[in-house]
Amino acid sequence: MSSPVSTGTSSAPSAQPVTVRMQIPRRLFATLEGVFNEEVFFLILSVFIGIFSGLAVVCFRLAIDWMHLALLGPLPQTHGWRLFAVPALAGLVVAVLVIHVFPGIRGSGVNQTKAALYIFNGIIPFRTAVGKFLCAALAIGSGQSLGPEDPSLQIGASIASALGRQLQISREKLRLMAPVGAAAGLAAAFNAPISAVLFVIEEVIGRWSAGILGSVVLSAVSSVVIVRWFLGSEPLFRIPVTTFKRPTELVAYAVLGIVGGLASVAFAKSIGYLRPRLSALPRWTQYFQPALAGLLVGLIAFLGAPQIMGAGYDSMDQAMHGQYAWKILAILAVLKILATTFSFVSGSPGGMFAPTLFIGAMLGGAVGDVERMFFPHLTGSTGTYVLIGMGVLFAGFLRVPMTSVFMVLEVSGNYEIIVPVIVANTFSYLISRSLQHIPIFDLLTRQDGLILPSLEENREETILRVEDAMLAVPATILSAQDYVDANYHRVVGSTDPAFLVRMHPSGWNVISREQLQRLFKEGKGELMLGSVLPKQFLPSLYPDLPLDSALRYVNNYPLIPVVNRADSRRLEGMISRESVFNKYGS
């Protein structure tokens, strides 16, 4: 790459400066290439992924707004036939596009990103991004009860994947591109980088890894910067004053958690029940399913609840400021579950994040108002209950407990309510888990015929540790400083096939009965045992290590010492191949 360039003959006086000019960039490039190893390059690439995803999400939001205004007009002033005709007709167009042009955009963007990570080596066709952009903008803009976050996530993932493929980065890194892009897309859509990072770690990647965390954070932050640059830093909601004064009020928030958990289960079960049944209907019906869903949403709006159309952030904002009575809030929550279920199962592209927040907000407000009717001394405002309700549904329906807590905190910018949020979310999560065993994303994946790792199961899977397979400290431990014959006499009465040897000044080794016997018979009884053993020591393990880490040694050594972390000479026990295999087999 940096091979010297011929300078030609000295008789050409003008050649010298030209050569220098050419050499400088080449040297610079060579130096830069040395700096940009794959790790560094991946981090820098993450920033670009964030920028491109941010730009795409800005366009996506403009497209939704433009569609909405063009088709429905400003929502507070939308009247008449347009309310139900527009979503129905747009549904027809979306159905044709999804069936004939973009068949890959059906389903959840989260699951498609997970599938890219675990099945398709990080590949998400760029066409998916285009299709998702167009169809979701049309569906959401026309009023279907879906949110823009899931498509944004998938657009980000798709852009990242396309970029990774074009740059021909390694397969290992390419797999990680999709989650990095997903974090950027989600962060841009929510204007909340921390929640986006947590969601991707919690739901898509499923593990904390320093290697990926830096990239995910960089992409999320850069996409949020882009969105705020173009669309301003206005939060999704104007957060009213929220306070938490008396610990006894946690009971009220726990009740909200319980109600939210039950609503989450109802929401998840209705989607889980209807989706495969609608998919199983004859193909020609799929042309009309989004249209019928749109008609239903439009009719609900026409009959007096236009708030359920689209993402519904404006209505959440109003609920947060006590604009609706509790009965209206409860009705809106139920209608939104209905509308979102039909919109989603019909195959219209769009996400469930915003509808989940909407349902949670309305339910939270309703529960809070009812509680305060019976217990007027409760100090939490309607806004507080609405905010906590959002987190409750997030925890119960999407089953992302950490994201649900941080999402509320990040959106509200108020850490005073962290305890009520955690209490309510915990109740909701536990109820949802006990009544709906399979989380919604896993359920959708299984319905699509894919087997992806269930990250909730992974999180809770019991990890076998070394201590679980550990044998007791043996009665006979040989010493490297004793003579061979002394050690031999010590093992005469034992039936063990091998023995641990304590080395001096530290470390462990192992010797089999046969080896020791042979040394004795060869007349080496006068030698120190340590002097006749191989020089390399045994690897030692600690009791808390995962048992998997023992697997790489058990075939090479008959015994492996398990020592104390504070004192490596102190033996806690030992493991053998049989003990490890027996544990895995049990």
Next chain:
Amino acid sequence: MSWRLPKLVPRSAPVILLVLTLAAATGFAGVSHLVTRFTANQQSRGRKLYALGLSAASAGRYEDAISAFRAALTCEPANSQYQLSLARALRDSNDSRRLDEAESYLVALWQRTPQDAAVNLALARVAAHRGSVEDATRYYHNAMYGVWNSDPDGNRRRARIELIQFLLKKSAPERAESELMALATSLPPEADEHLQAAQLFAQAQDNSGALGQYEEVLRLDPVNAAALAGTGEANYRSGNYATAEHYLQDAVNADPQDANSRQLLASSEEILRASPFHSHISDAERNRRITAAFARGEQRLTECAQQKGINLTPGPGAVPSVSPLTTLQSRWSATKPDLARLHSPAETALPDTIMDVVFQIEQQTAAICGPPQGTDLALLLISQKREAAAR
């Protein structure tokens, strides 16, 4: 159909980064153009909706105004003017549930521009709606010292007047008075402004402050009926009945329909007729007034006792009722013989002693039987003035 992006080329990191930077810059420029166009379109739509909202709000159709302002905000969510107008409409819609939302908009605006006087004033009004004296005072002060886009002096003055009116409504006259002091120093030489300040001083029961402002009004507009009436009333409240009579007479002449001034004038005249402490009357006239007041005292006592069903002169063998009125009756009866010595030049303290009995009767009966009328009222007011002077 398979879509593929064109393959990027050299696998040289610097080149790739250069290409990515150029692509990002191009995308940035493209999106900037799109956003600019979209924003301009939205702004135009928002302005129309905002105008609709303003006309609805000015017509008192707050529901329509709120709807229009909300629609305008969907076009331009960060527009401070739209947010402020929506907050005002929400606040003025007479729906207490909407105060939260109004406050939320305003607090968001305040966080962005804490020095904006209009936002602070709107927040002060929300706090005033809620009845929070501390918050309202804080925001009114912020509004007074904040940045106004036009007529800063007038707007600051109006904000202070609004605060004073709020404080008076919330029964915080001391706070109101300190604001009035500040207001008095910032008034322009206009009769209306001074008149309003004077009336506020009067509401705060600061008669000297009120008199100062009324005098200023009369200096600027000598025949201002409201100022004449106000000056008369302030003098009346201060116990300067002779001066009060003079101004109240002028006020009644200027505005014969002014019932309050007429009533105060009658009361002043009655006081001046009944007071034995007037400096320009003869000894004989003073004694006559004392005698008349003493007789009036007994009459008031008797009327009050009858009203309350108390027998002040029980027959022999009857148990006398225990009441302040019977005690007063006893004092009155014990003092009555002293009237005969009223003409003696040696009895210099006697007029005060006799009038003390009268004043006690008027004060006690006013407390037991309610506010008096006519001469009794005059005597009560004289007693209060005497007490105030003694303090």
